[in-house]
Amino acid sequence: MNSLVDLHLHSTASDGVFPPAEVVRKAAARKLRYMALTDHDSVDGIAEALAEGEKHPCLTVIPGVEISTDIAAGDVHILGYFINWQDATLKRQLAGMRDSREERGLAMVEKLAELGMPLEWSRIKEIAGDAVIGRPHIAQAMVEKGYISYIGEAFEKYISRDGPAYAERIKLDPAGAVALIKAAGGLAVMAHPLTLPNAEEMIKELAAAGLTGIEVYYASYREYEIERLKRWAEKYGLVATGGTDYHGLDPATETMIGGQHVPLSAVEGLLARLPGAKT
Numbered sequence: 137m138n139s140l141v142d143l144h145l146h147s148t149a150s151d152g153v154f155p156p157a158e159v160v161r162k163a164a165a166r167k168l169r170y171m172a173l174t175d176h177d178s179v180d181g182i183a184e185a186l187a188e189g190e191k192h193p194c195l196t197v198i199p200g201v202e203i204s205t206d207i208a209a210g211d212v213h214i215l216g217y218f219i220n221w222q223d224a225t226l227k228r229q230l231a232g233m234r235d236s237r238e239e240r241g242l243a244m245v246e247k248l249a250e251l252g253m254p255l256e257w258s259r260i261k262e263i264a265g266d267a268v269i270g271r272p273h274i275a276q277a278m279v280e281k282g283y284i285s286y287i288g289e290a291f292e293k294y295i296s297r298d299g300p301a302y303a304e305r306i307k308l309d310p311a312g313a314v315a316l317i318k319a320a321g322g323l324a325v326m327a328h329p330l331t332l333p334n335a336e337e338m339i340k341e342l343a344a345a346g347l348t349g350i351e352v353y354y355a356s357y358r359e360y361e362i363e364r365l366k367r368w369a370e371k372y373g374l375v376a377t378g379g380t381d382y383h384g385l386d387p388a389t390e391t392m393i394g395g396q397h398v399p400l401s402a403v404e405g406l407l408a409r410l411p412g413a414k415t
């Protein structure tokens with residue numbers, strides 16, 4: 137059976153395939169009661185999603201975002217729900233993060249050129265397509281030029297943190313993302329916590345920094361992983377949320393909208409923690 141709740145969905149406002157309105161129509165067609173649009177570092181799809189949501193009275197569209205942060209141990213994504221998506225500070229910060237990624241890409245390409253490996257920026261943009269330019273795109277361009285023989289080699293020799301062509305970008309740390317979401321009136325939830333080797337440590341740290349929930353019911357998680365996350369949510373007083381992380385990719389391999397069971401208590405838990413909610 138389809139879930140009534142899906143709190144993790146992407147659209148063309150970041151790296152999803154379908155426009156925001158289409159994502160909402162799909163959610164309505166699958167009889168969801170609550171959905172959240174959570175594009176990477178962008179709130180550009182929210183207005184369209186909310187407008188489409190008006191046409192489907194049985195479905196509530198929650199304005200959201202998924203903020204990328206990184207720490208030495210890996211990527212940490214922080215979801216924001218019920219954010220004031222028109223908040224100027226939030227918008228400015230998100231735009232700054234996108235620009236800084238492009239600047240960082242350019243800086244790495246310059247360093248590679250100094251090392252005798254010139255690359256064409258236009259080709260890297262082509263490889264990245266609609267996505268924000270990242271290190272894997274640069275690595276692929278290096279493979280194409282024959283500077284290296286496989287993508288991983290770029291990281292091993294040049295563009296990992298200690299590599300000679302590495303460039304830093306302005307980035308938010310996870311606690312900074314939590315603070316940004318809260319400042320925009322929203323609730324912060326740690327996405328797919330198990331991408332981090334020592335997830336519990338981070339959950340504990342972020343709970344102290346004002347985190348509201350963690351993603352427990354995540355499409356690719358197995359039953360025992362969901363159970364472990366549920367225990368952590370309880371231990372640290374966090375709401376257990378979830379979703380599919382749907383991008384509209386290959387329907388043969390991707391979990392469809394609403395294809396992951398997420399209990400209604402996820403939404404109820406969030407609503408109860410909204411600033412100004414009656415307890």
Ligand SMILES: [Zn+2]
Pocket residue numbers: 202213327328
């Ligand atoms: Zn993510």
Ligand SMILES: [Zn+2]
Pocket residue numbers: 144146202381
């Ligand atoms: Zn996602």
